Amino acid sequence: MAFDQTLNRLRDTRVYADFSYQGNVVSQWKTVVHIVAVNDLKNYIDAAGYPHYVFAVAGVDGHGDVMDLRIKGSLNDRNISAIHQEIDSVKREYVTQQALESGLHGKQPKGDYATNAALTVVSENADSRLAKNQNGADIPNKNEFVKNIGLVETVERAMNAVPNDRRINGKSLSSDISLMAGDVGAYHQTTYMTELPGRHYSGPFSCGRENGWAKGVSIGVGGDTGQIWIDADAQLHTRFLNANGAVEQKITVGVPIGATIEWHSAAPIPAGYEPNEGRSFRAADYPELAKIFPDLKLPDDRGLFKRGLDRGRGLDSGRSLGSVQGDAIRNITGSLGKPTIESGSNASGAFSYQYKAGGRAAGAGGGVISWTFDASRVVPTANENRPVNKSVIYITRVK
Structure with missing residues (x-):
């Protein structure tokens, strides 16, 4: 080992010596030793292809007490000899520096190169990687790729989008466009x-x-x-x-609020109108109507004829707007003359008379005269004076 190693705080584990003989492509070799603390470790080959030989040298219990696990006779005397034998075998599997330089002469420049195992990994990675210059065209399953990155909805929207070769009034959709009123028929x-x-x-x-x-x-x-x-x-x-x-x-010209018109139908009265039947209303509900009828009541025109207000003409003076005038007729006059026995009588105006001579001799006073007056014998009569007329409903615009 190149330096001493102190292992502290180890419990319930083993300490292994990990030996390997490692070199490069120009046959520069060295022995590498690691001290590893694990519960169990077997000989193995690492990713670069180098064999590793491990030996348990100590065990540590739960109290931190260390037990020497080296085989009697010393690791240096017995196992290291076996290690050297294995390492010599490994050396024979690699070319010498002279042979390597001779073989590579004129083929590859001198430098650091990867092992076969490393190249295999690189080759496998290269086979599964996507080429940048393909811009995704070499993805094996594009639909699955779109699904995995959550772009299914985006793709669907793009498929339904208007293609940029379409035009609106000759204006391409490939960039922002400004539409004028004439472009859309406005x-x-x-x-x-x-x-x-x-x-x-x-x-x-x-x-x-x-x-x-x-x-x-x-x-x-x-x-x-x-x-x-x-x-x-x-x-x-x-x-x-x-x-x-x-x-x-x-x-x-529309009907202004407060104006009255005739309604000649049994159909419902139109919205915004009310019949002239004298009903009251609230100014808050009908503010414009309240300006026309400050007493907050509609006219009551049921059963009445309409007559234009005189307004200074002199045919019906003394009337106020909206006043009701009772019925009347022009006076009918006449006179009756004094009858005489011999020659009858006389009458004027609405009266008339009839004389019938009696059966007596003149001067005997035998004549009879009678008078009657009945307008219904001449014209239609009723309990009121009225012209020929037609019934209607008067309605007023309220809104």
């Missing part, structure tokens, strides 16, 4: 104009004061153009510009 940004656009403009537009601050859109198809816009008074305008030059324009 309208571009609003165009500001001094007047309403003509038939050849399509898209949103905005006009100034001379066109009522119109904000709208123009849609051109097949030479014809349709336009719709809203003015500053929130009125909806529609216009159609025909390819033949004809122009039609309308103003679509």
Whole structure:
């Protein structure tokens, strides 16, 4: 041994002397000795192909007491001799330095070379390794490889991805692209104009004061153009510009909140409307309606005719908005004359008379006169005065 070795803290084990004779390809040899503490050790050959011979030289019990296990007669006298015999046998299995230099002359430069066993390991490793320049093309089972590294979902997504040779409006998908409104059939940004656009403009537009601050859109198809816009008074305008030059324009007026319209159907009253039956409402629920009817009650128009408020014309003065006026007719007058026995009587206006001479001689007072008045004999009568009419439901927009 090249130096002394002190073994401490060993318990329940054995101490072995490990001998080997090791050299290199130029026949530089030396004896290598290791002291090894293990429970059991047998002769073996290491990975480089060198035989190792081991001898138990001591045993250590659980208290740390050492027992000499060397065979009597001394390890130096007996076993070392056997070791030298084995080593001589090993030497004969390797070439001498002179023979090696002669054999390698002109073939390989002088240097350090691996043993056959080491080369075998290297060869096996090389056979199972992947070539860098193949970039994974030499993987035997690519599907299993993808699965092992957890990229199955990624591969599936990539297979379903849009290929980069596809295009959108002539723009390749191989890099980031910028899509404009026209690329996807959408309208571009609003165009500001001094007047309403003509038939050849399509898209949103905005006009100034001379066109009522119109904000709208123009849609051109097949030479014809349709336009719709809203003015500053929130009125909806529609216009159609025909390819033949004809122009039609309308103003679509909606029913304002608080306005009453007639409903001529037994179908449900539309949402946002209520019948004029005098019901109360809450300002919190109908804030705009409360501005129209501050008393928070809808009109009650059941069974009533409508008459326009006079507003200074003089036909129905003295009326307030929403007041109910009872029924009435214009006065019917007439008069009855004083009858005489000889010549009958007279009547005017709504009255008439009939004279029938009696059977007596003149001056004998035998005539009879009677008067009647019954309007139903002439016109339809009822308990009220009314024109020809039709029943409807009056409804008011509440929202």
